[in-house]
Amino acid sequence: MNKALEVYSNSDSANIDIKKIDPTDGGVLAKPFEQVVSEASEVVEKLREFSSDFMDIPNSEKNQNEMMTELRRYNRLVNQLKQSSDYSYDHPEDLLTLIGLTVEQENTLTGSLTTQIKKAVAITQGVDISDLDLEMTHISDVKVNYDYxxxxxxxxxxxxxxxxxxxxxxxxxxxxxxxxxxxxxxxxxxxxxxxxxxxxxxxxxxxxxxxxxxxxxxxxxxENISKRGAIQRFIYQWGLDVRTTEIEKVLVNHQKGQDDLNTMGQLDQLRQNGQANYKELANDPEVKQLKKIKYRNAFSDAFIKFADAFVEEY
Structure with a gap:
């Protein structure tokens, strides 16, 4: 705030075109449009390399993290370009051409590839995907025809x-x-x-x-087929003798990350059911070999993870 005030109180700034001040850069004059286009083009080429021409995210954690960094940089530069008087809202494709993207490539980059990279980085960092601050700015309007x-x-x-x-x-x-x-x-x-x-x-x-x-x-x-399949796989893995609807009732009101799976002893009942049947019914050899006390702890952890993944997916 003080730096912003200095810009306006400094007598040397009397002739400055306020529209050219970059508010994200401590009052420093914004870069020329052409220079930001050049920087954005360089970022696009890096993203092209990381994503094998916008086809997939990289395999290595190092490159995934670097791609995430470049996506943030891309976002910042695009925001700057869209604020410029040189940007045409009537013809956004002109800017895409300048920075080396087609409309389809931009949609893929800011859509599915961004989602994939966020998921990958969240897993390696051990955080929730919602904790990663990366909301992409679109140059072209993304219009999805749901009727189509x-x-x-x-x-x-x-x-x-x-x-x-x-x-x-x-x-x-x-x-x-x-x-x-x-x-x-x-x-x-x-x-x-x-x-x-x-x-x-x-x-x-x-x-x-x-x-x-x-x-x-x-x-x-x-959706119902997919949900039942996911629940059945969990039931078979952990050797439960229950219907899929019984598990669904436990999951229906679950909020990811919340301690709400045993409010009325539901998790306890499922765990007890598993302990009584897993030696005979579990189809996972590692689960079958567990001692009862270890099964108890492993089952609780596995069900909580399954519940979180389930509500995130569906």
Whole structure:
């Protein structure tokens, strides 16, 4: 605050164009538009290298962390460029061209790749993904046509019913291109799971031809299948003798990171059930070999992690 006041109280600054002051840089005059474009172009090239031409995130933790740093730098530079009088809100693609990106590449970079890198870095740092402060700024408007997404899913269901596998493969690709642009990653995953279920034949519709208004039912059915599958895998791994609905009741009101899984003894009951059955029912050899006291502790830790992952996914 004091530095900001100094800028306005200094008599030498009387002739300064206030619009050119960079408020994020302690009152220092903002860099010329061309210079920031040049810096942004350099960052884009680094991100291109890290992501194998915007196809995937790097494998090494070092490169993942460096890519995260460059994404933050990209964000800062883009914000500066969008505040310039040289930036055209009517033609944002002009700026993309200047810094070396296509609209599709920008959508992938600021969408799915950013989400992937945040997840990877969160895992290596042992923190929650929500703790990572990285909200990307878009240059081009990201417009997701939800009606078009529903139409694509309906087309895919009908193509699989007609055994037109070539068209179905292309439709799956089109769906993935659309979900890359979604900020709501839960919904993106739901759509992709539905597409994968339809393509594999695991998910089918009751009546054909499928219309776009039928797609919400497919999305719900797919979500239920996926949830039940995740719960069943946990049940089989830990040797529980319970229905999936019993686990679902425990998970339904869970908030990630909160100590709310045993408010009425639900976790205790599941653990006791497991202790009575795991030697016979568990399909995980390591779980089967545990002593009862070790099973008790391991089960509690595993269920808490499973519950957190479940509510984050669904």
């Amino acid at each position: 997404l529903r139409d694509l899913l309906a087309d895919l269901a009908n193509q699989m019913h007609d055994q037109d596998h070539e068209k179905a493969d292309q439709t799956v690709k089109d769906i993935r291109e659309e979900t890359k642009q979604l900020d709501d990653q839960k919904y993106a995953k739901q759509v992709e799971r539905t597409a994968n279920g339809l393509r594999s034949g695991e998910l089918t519709a009751g009546d054909y031809p499928v219309k776009s208004e039928d797609v919400e039912g497919l999305l719900t059915a797919s």
